[in-house]
Amino acid sequence: MPIEIHQSDPQSYAVAADFLNVADVEVVSLQHEFGIFGGNAGDHILELVQRLRTPLVTTLHTVLAAPDEAQRRVMNALIRSSARLVVMAEKGRQILQTVYEVPNEQIAVIPHGVPDRPFLDPAMAKHDLGLADRTLLMTFGLLGPGKGIETAIHALPALVRNHPKLIYMVVGATHPNLVRHEGERYRDSLVALAADLGVSDHVLFVDEYLSIEDLLKYLTACDIYVSPYPNAAQITSGTLAYAVALGKAVVSTPFWHAQELLSDGCGMLFSFGEADALSTAVAQLIEDDSLRSAMRTRAYARGREMVWPSVAEQYLDVFSKVRFERRSAGAMVIPFPASVGEHDRLPPVSTTHLASLTDGVGLVQHTKFAVPDRRHGYCLDDNARALLVMSELAGLVPLTPQEDQMTLT
Known part of the structure; x- marks a missing residue:
């Protein structure tokens, strides 16, 4: 862990923000709960988020429908500083919209992550x-x-x-x-x-x-x-x-x-x-x-729907969108040219070299340039990969009789 925040030291939060600003970090993910951070209603965390130049995604573990003055102040600051607010239930989205007037596009609902375990008696x-x-x-x-x-x-x-x-x-x-x-x-x-x-x-x-x-x-x-x-x-x-x-x-x-x-x-x-x-x-x-x-x-x-791989994909999607939205104003997005006409067709695939390495047993493991070196025999994983190549090729173009025979070898 490159840096650690001391809960009750406001300067520690500011140092962490400075570190993140110069580090090779594209998005900061903040897990927020009022009881975690120091200060009144955990307001020490604002020393970090308000100094950040990196886009911030804040996951709210608590969304208060009736916050006191200090809690609302902290929430309002987090809302202003966050490119996205993640909540774990639709009720959280409703509260953010009705109590804090957060626009829907700033909110993402991602369930609480859980381990993936078998269904056991x-x-x-x-x-x-x-x-x-x-x-x-x-x-x-x-x-x-x-x-x-x-x-x-x-x-x-x-x-x-x-x-x-x-x-x-x-x-x-x-x-x-x-x-x-x-x-x-x-x-x-x-x-x-x-x-x-x-x-x-x-x-x-x-x-x-x-x-x-x-x-x-x-x-x-x-x-x-x-x-x-x-x-x-x-x-x-x-x-x-x-x-x-x-x-x-x-x-x-x-x-x-x-x-x-x-x-x-x-x-x-x-x-x-x-x-x-x-x-x-x-x-x-x-x-x-x-x-x-x-x-x-x-x-x-x-x-x-809540296992960690699924949750991770949803977070990655949010991070990617935030990163794209917050790119430099001077950045230019270069679109890929549309493929039309001749460019739509695949170039011809030649299996001549593959054929020269294949005999009645299978694909020879090693060569000297284009000449099979039979001293080393055959290798199972090489033959498996060759079979995958021929199977993929058969799905793209009709195979020649020689290629059919290679596939069956």
Whole structure:
């Protein structure tokens, strides 16, 4: 990494901008979240973006429908400085247009990227975790208030009465900012809540910051993924995107991203804070195998639109367009001349030399100029390439009898 920004040092952002301005960089991609950057509402980042001479593409991980004064000031500055704003849901586009008056042509919607994994039955993964006989519910992500874990725990007593093998796994370390201010008080409160409700044996906390591979092992084992966010204003959820991409049956509150991602039968929604509604939805999925299977299939199909190669192509398209739009005003675009008449036809292809290297066995590997050197024999990859050449040629022009024979050799 050529340069690193110190979060709380405004000068560090200015130095980064100067570095990018003299580096061989054609487009700068900024991943923006208010909690990442220092200053009031993360306004230190403006020291960087307002100094840039290179085109900027900003990906907005949060789009606030009701920003305070400081947040709006930062957003307005980012909008002015960005050639494109990328959001991960159509709701983000709507908010940018209605709240911030951003023109549609400045906005691109690209989904949250996800790993490309096969569609697997949870049974084997549960066996590897020592949970082969359990029905596994799961929520993952950095632990902290505002995730709705309390609602999921409150739903457990009704569920475990009819499904005593059920276990709810909460995967992820406590958010480091929360640990810094109050230690593990929040996690302890969830443990106490489970004890008060008599479901301690049905709640398993995995208090670790896992690698992607380890996280995917847990997620693969999950039968039903629960996303109990307590409010609607969640424009994107990476955890929900991962669950859908792995083909999980998902039960979620109707926050913005969930409404889009789980539409058309890709998941089930329940009202915010309604533990009874959550337990009813989960029970329905546990008891109806065909419903759960169909939901998983639809979710996995939708996830193919979000795998990283597809997302990368969409970003590359945005970067290419921005680069072209911001080219030097004095630059001249030289169009390719239209092909007409004689120029449309391919020049004649001669296979004379190829024929001289081919005998009844195949294509000789080496030559001395145009004379085959039979001491070195034949090579499989050379013959494979020769066959490709002849196959391509046959698609362009009729082959001569000699060329037909070469193809069959």
